[in-house]
Structure formats: C-alpha cells, structure tokens
Amino acid sequence: MTVKENFELAKKAYEKWDIDIDHVFAQLKQVPISIHCWQGDDIGGFEVNQSELSGGIEVTGDYPGKATTPEELRQDIEKALSLIPGKHRINLHAIYAETDGIAVERDELEPKHFEKWVQWAKKNGLGLDFNPTLFSHEKASSGLTLSHPDKEIRQFWIDHCIASRKIGEYFGKELGTPCLTNIWIPDGYKDTPSDRLTPRRRLKESLDEIYTVKLDEKFNIDAVESKVFGIGSESYVVGSHEFYYGYALKNDKLCLLDTGHYHPTEMVSNKISSMLLYSEKLALHVSRPVRWDSDHVVTLDDELKELALEIVRNDALNRVIIGLDFFDASINRVAAWTIGTRNMIKALMLGMLMPNEHLKQLQEDGNFTERLALLEEFKTYPFGAIWDYYCETMGVPERENWLNDVKQYEKEVLSHRE
Template sequence: MPYHFQHYVLCEMPGTGIIMSEINEAYALAKKAYARLGVDTDQAIEVLKKIKISLHCWQGDDVAGFLFKDQALSGGIQVTGNYPGAATNVQELRQDIEKALTFIPGKHKVNLHAIYADTDEKVDLDQLEPRHFEGWVNWAKQQGLGLDFNPTCFSHPRADSGFTISSADRETRDFWIRHCKKSRKIGEYFGKELGQTCVTNFWFPDGYKDIPVDREAPRQRMKSALDEVFLEEIDTNCNIDAVESKVFGIGTESYVVGSNEFCLGYAVRNNKTVCLDAGHFHPTEVISDKIATVLMFTDQLLLHVSRPVRWDSDHVVIMDDELNHIAQSLVRSKLYERTHIGLDFFDGSINRIAAWVIGSRNMIKALLKALLEPTEELRQLELDGDYTGRLAMLEELKTYPFGAVWDYYCQTMGVPVRESWLAEVKKYENEVLKTRT
C-alpha cells in the first residue's frame, strides 16, 4: 500500500479531531441544503437507526455450513473464488460476523440456514431442534442481535433428484416436510428468546432442466406439502413464514415448481409473507416495482437484496440504480415498516468480511438517500401533472450532499467513516484470516 494511501486512511479514521470537525462542518452545510427542500436530516437519521438489515451468514463460508461439510453444493447454487480465510467452524463464523458488524452502522439481525447448526451431534435436517441453535441464541443475546432462519432444502442427498418438498417420492417428500416443520419451531424459538420476530423463509430448488409434460402435479404436491408444514399454529409475534419464488436455476432452466405465480398466490391465499429476491426474476425484471403491489395484498414482505449479473449470480450489492429504486419504494410510502430487509449474496473471490460490509453499507446508504427526498413535494408535482418539475427535481437530488449526511451518520454511530474500514479489514485478514487452514 503506497504511503499516501496509508496516511489518508489513517486520517479518515473516526476519532481524529480534524476529520471529525470536517465531517461536522460538512453535515451542517448539508443540513441547511436539505432544509431548504423541507427535509429534516436529523429526523431521517432517526428513522434510519430503526431499520434493521438481516446479514446472511452464508457469505462467510461460501454456503458450506457445518452439518455436511463434505457435501457438494446443489440446487443451482454456485460460489466462485477461493479467497483465503473462509470460516471453517461456528466460532470463526461468529468472529467474522462480529468484525463485519463493527463497520456497519445500526443494530441488525443475522440470517441463518439450517446447515449452520451449532452442535457436535450427528443430526440430519429432519431431526434438528431448537437446542441445536442454542449457541447462536446465546451469542445473539450478547451481541444485541435478532436472528432469522431458513430450512436448507439443497446440498443434501435427499435433494439429488432435483426435487424436495414436491418430489413424487412420498418418503423424500415427507423428509422435507419434517425438516420444514422443525424449521418453523426453531424460528419461533429465536423470536421468543430474542424478543425480535424471526422470519423463516422457505425456498425450494425443485424443477426440471428440460420441458416437462406435467406442469401441474409437482405444484399440487408442493401446495399439499406446504399446507402440512404450516398446519401447526405458530406465534406470529415470534415467527412469520415467507415463501420465495424463482424463475429458473442451474438444472431447472425450463421449469421451477415454486414460480412467482405459485408463491404469490399461495402467500395471499394462506396469509403468508412473500419473499422477493432481486436475482430470482427475468434479467430485465426488477423487484423495486413489485414491492408496493405485493404489500397491497399481504401484511408483510421479505426482501433478499442481491445483485444479479445476467442471471441469479448473487454478486455483492453495489449502490446501483436498482438498489436506489428498492430503497425509494420502501421509503416513499413508509413500506419499510412492513418489510424485512435481508441480504443474499455469496462471493468467494474477495475478502468475505469486506463483501458483508460493502453490501450492508450500500443498502443502508440507499435507504438514507431515499429518506432525504422531499417526498411530499415530489408527490404533489406528480399529482399536479407537472412531470417536468418531477423529472428536474429527481435529477437535481442526485447531486445533493447526501454523502455528508452518511459520513455524519457513521461517525455518530461509532463506525468508520468512508473507506477507513478497509484498512481494519486488511489488518484482520493478515492477523486472523490468513492463519486459517
């Protein structure tokens, strides 16, 4: 690292008087600029503090988990890259998550898959119990975090046929029904213990590589199986169920059982939550336009914010147009009050902690940027038919000093400002990640 960059990073670290002064001065000017639009930056920050992001644990170890470490990835899931330092056990994964959270402003949640059970027992998915996740709950209490959950319906011998809960084989189908039932109870346990509602999300990789003859029967089997999974009453203050669709996957290019129409219809009819994953639709289709519509017919919504590059490739979230549109959809009608925001990407080609930090900070930045819009003024321009004014204002807002507000927010929340976190991640990589086998 060149000396001038080292010096710049050092100066940008929170706690140096000169930089804190500069940040405060820049924020004061930004506050005045936004105030002229009728936007209270302090109020926007207070709203932002209450919005939680669910940090996906599987970024830390390339979706390997701890129950079946030798099992190859399946279900259309692929992780590329072999950057050093992937977590190899639950202690390392939690250590890495803790480090990432020191760079992310706010108090958030962690999203677990069933294969990340904290246990030395040899236990299969359909035999998992809350006790197998007691270590995670104790850790979450210490960290002040909530937990979300997912049954793991992939990377398992019972999923090798390409079908899980919609399998034509009754024994296979029953196995996944049992696993999903157990997952709901684990989610309810998380909610009760942590005092934060757990979202348990159900996604299945079921489908055909080539064109099927019978498109109905697998969906009938999936519907009946889900009816059985959700038969038992669960305390919705502790756990809510979400169903996640997908348009296609590797190995299911021609037909996916859990299509968008299936999951949306099932959720609306059965009072379940829909999960919209940014990578699970056609390449030119975006979820930002779906948020308000889905919430017209469901009480709550789950988002898996990812970045598809030509397909469901789960790239690290960057602050692109679609991320800003997602945030605007959530903020302009206060739909964030009914939406659970989770991240879902896995990149093994870069530092995994940096991936968490980049993606999370970008999601929060986009929310802040949306919160700094003069929403009522923009809405009135639209109602008045002043589309010229609407377009002009939206374009001018792009160069308003939201970055100064972001820097101030990071400083007040006690996390590094701008890219100063990167030096700390590099230090952690050298001292911790590179020592792992």
C-alpha cells in the first residue's frame, strides 16, 4: 500500500473520535522548534581565542565531519532542516559570533558580529534565538560568573549579558519575530557550601543590573534557566529552580525549564500545568538526561510524549516556547539534529491525536476504568501512517528514508572535512 492509502485507513480510526487530521496538520505546521546550533560543532564556537569546554558541560565522541567554520555549520543546519517537516528557528550562543579574525571579548560583542547569521536567517525564513555564553572562558574558570565574589568579574559577565540582550533585540527587529534571549550560568560548588544565601543575593543583584537596560519585548524576550547540579557543582547550584522561578515571576521574565536540569526522577512534564497557572508563558530546552544532565539526543520516550501532551491538551502551544538542547559527538551530527527534532514534532502530533476533551471528561466523571482503557488502546493506534503522510505533504522523507540523504551528505561533504 502507498503512504496515502495507509494514511486514509489510519485517518478513519482517528475520525471515529472526532479527531480532525487536517486540523492537526495545520496546527502542527504553526509550531516552530528552536533548534540549537551547538550540536553541529560540539559547542566549540568561533572565537579567535577559543577556550576549552568548561562549566560542567561534557561532549563525548569524535565522529568525523564536525563543522569548523560558520559556513560549514550553516550548511549542515540547512541539510538537517531539509529533512525536518515544518518551519523552525535556530538557537545561537554568543561564541558563534563572526569577528573576521579579530579577538573580541564577550562583553564587547555587538549586533554586527552576527550580521551573517541574520542574512542567512532571512534567506531561509528562520527566526533566531540567543544565549550569552557564561562558560568556557578564563573568567569562568572558578565555576562562578554572575555570583562571583569579585565585583570586577561579575561586572564582566553582567556586561556580556547586556550585550547579548541587545543582540537578541537586533535579531527580533531584523527578522520580524521576537528573539528569546536566555541566561544560564554554571555557578555552584562541588562540596557542601557554608553559605547558600550570599551567592544567590549576588546573582539576584547581577540580574537586576542586567535587566535595568530596557528593551522592546516585541523584539526580545528574556528568560532565565535553572539547574539542580552539574559536574563541579554537585552539591550546590546558585541558580536553582526555586531561585529562578521566583525571580521570573517577580520580574516578569520567562522561566526556562531544561528537561535535563532536574533530579533524575523529577519530571518536567508534571511542572507545566502548575507553572502555567501563574506564568503567561514558559520556555523549554528539551534534552534527554541519562542518569545526569548528559544531553543525549531526544528520543520518543515516555517523558517526551507526556511533555508534549501537557502542552497540547492544555491549549498551551502559544504559551510554551519549545527549544532543543543536546550534543552528541559519537554519531553523525546532522542525523542527531534530525532525529531529535523529528521526535519533538512526533510527540506533539501524538498529543494532538488524542481525544483529550473526552479523556478529561472521563476524569471529571470519575470514570477511571474507561479513561485508563482508552489511554492504553491509543498507544497502538496507527500513528505512524499519519506521521508518514505528514512528512510526505511537507516535502521531507518519510520513515527512515531521510537516513539515505544523511549518508549521501556524509559521503559527499562531511567525509572531506579534516
């Protein structure tokens, strides 16, 4: 049977539950995923004086074909986008500035250092998001940045974050879609601290100074990102979830939840409904932790499906900004982007292919037997046929056929890189 014939049969199964597949397709097309550029070069960036990766971040593997120039990185991103259905966004870090061989310190970065990224984004119809880079730098070697006891070091990072927010505003103005500028810092201690409050007070004061510079929210959206622990900060992280959620609520900023930044048994999917009661919007960095924040490529696991379902059934597609954050150097990097992003979209589609209102009513009625039965039966509904046809209508390969394109690209392009 053809993809279309399989689709028509599957469509009837869902229509029995008044699920409008045409509406699902139309809705899904409108959801942009912010795809992180740093999967393509193992978070190397293009600074003239590159520092070793630090800040509790670890990238393992040495698969050949890593992008080593901005042109190669953009070429690889374009290849991945050609295999992913929909129109999406690209998320940059400050270390991806292009300074024409001139050493520019991070607190001196300007919009002009990202002009080529903007030109490329315009050409490809993409939005851009941004992150100041508060790691892999001599002034972050102690593991402390915005909470550092040395005011001079704190000021350097404050100025870097202010510069980054202005770059985000530039992206928004140039591209006609607001840039999410997200602040994450590695600050913390390896062993039990003797004072938790003072570093958090300094972080709050640093953030307050960063945000005294007022920018137009039509062009730049501010977010802050927490973490529970990391390499070198196993016992204490200054920017905890409680710290940042309180700060975000009080100061009208977005709280960004990275799915790898919580206790291994703590589910981000369970936080969304509570946080949406008090926050107009949330942001996500979707990753896959394996025992710790290891940033594995996103797979279609139970937590990803539950995360997407929470967004869909609570009518929050316009309230939750979805980005990705993983980096695996042990496999083909274009394939990693493709696998992870397609899985995020698959999870959203699965959420849309559920009789959510009926299931909600069953819960309200106390009919837990039928609710559980339906939840289990829908696990084996013919979702794959719907997904395949969606890919076909969007002009990208269905099923595993995209892998042939990646293999050909590796043969013709990636294998020739040093």
